Amino acid sequence: MATDIPEDQRLTDDEVLAQVPTFIVAGHETTSTATTWALFSLSQQLDMQRKLRAELLQVATDSPTMDELNALPYLDAVVRETLRHHAPVPSTSRQAFEDDAIPVDAPYKDRYGRVREHIEIKKGDLIFLPIMSLNRRKEIWGEDAHEFKPERWEHIPEAATRVPGVWGNMLTFIGGPRACIGYRFSLVEIKALLFALVRAFEFELAVPVENIKRRTGIITTRPVITGPDGKTKASLPLIIRPYRM
Numbered sequence: 001m002a003t004d005i006p007e008d009q010r011l012t013d014d015e016v017l018a019q020v021p022t023f024i025v026a027g028h029e030t031t032s033t034a035t036t037w038a039l040f041s042l043s044q045q046l047d048m049q050r051k052l053r054a055e056l057l058q059v060a061t062d063s064p065t066m067d068e069l070n071a072l073p074y075l076d077a078v079v080r081e082t083l084r085h086h087a088p089v090p091s092t093s094r095q096a097f098e099d100d101a102i103p104v105d106a107p108y109k110d111r112y113g114r115v116r117e118h119i120e121i122k123k124g125d126l127i128f129l130p131i132m133s134l135n136r137r138k139e140i141w142g143e144d145a146h147e148f149k150p151e152r153w154e155h156i157p158e159a160a161t162r163v164p165g166v167w168g169n170m171l172t173f174i175g176g177p178r179a180c181i182g183y184r185f186s187l188v189e190i191k192a193l194l195f196a197l198v199r200a201f202e203f204e205l206a207v208p209v210e211n212i213k214r215r216t217g218i219i220t221t222r223p224v225i226t227g228p229d230g231k232t233k234a235s236l237p238l239i240i241r242p243y244r245m
């Protein structure tokens, strides 16, 4: 690899190759799943799809720069809301290296009815992090937390400003030293995909929305439908028409 850095700091060819699966799973599936969910929500909320298209059509070029994409407020709100509402990685876990106490926002009752001021954990405990549930928490986002509403990003609630995620007042890319390293890249990828797709096409669901369920695999959560054979498969059937002004 690069010959202008000291040899002991260079990656070997094997080390470079070993990154490929990580980038395919961590980088490709997550971003494509996020874009799929964005199209799912925009196909249900045609007013939002039209509003987004109107904004995108004001851009004078078919190949905008990253800065041009990032300057589009409604596109930004749609991407934020997609990643909040449909967190492609809906949960993860951590294991405690040592006994510890996790601070909580407000006292709570444990399963024995005792009031607790923090969560006690022991070395080795596994801690499940319900990313999507936290992203949709009514105590943070209000009564409409379970709705897809890009407009909420015009004024986010005060409680959301305290969410310790690495990006966007949500836990979609988690936080701390092992947060997602690819989130900036992913955000601009999703924006570029939606820019090209929503400018050129109109999207509508091809099956009743009740037929589309959510299934979580090892990492990502995707839309699935049940086929005539009774088997579910990852799919989002859409009717796609070229957009004519």
Ligand code: HEM
Residues within 6 Å of the ligand: 022, 023, 026, 027, 028, 030, 031, 034, 087, 088, 089, 092, 093, 172, 173, 174, 177, 178, 179, 180, 181, 182, 183, 185, 186
């Ligand atoms: C919408 C898109 C994405 C989502 C929702 C997402 C989400 C996440 C989450 C939740 C983690 C933490 C996993 C854990 O430790 O339990 C993570 C880690 C990671 N992500 Fe992403 N990611 C996305 C896109 C990307 C992209 C585009 C790349 C690379 C180009 C990437 C590369 C990585 C890598 C390498 C890690 C491991 C970091 C570490 O352990 O230090 N991700 N991602």
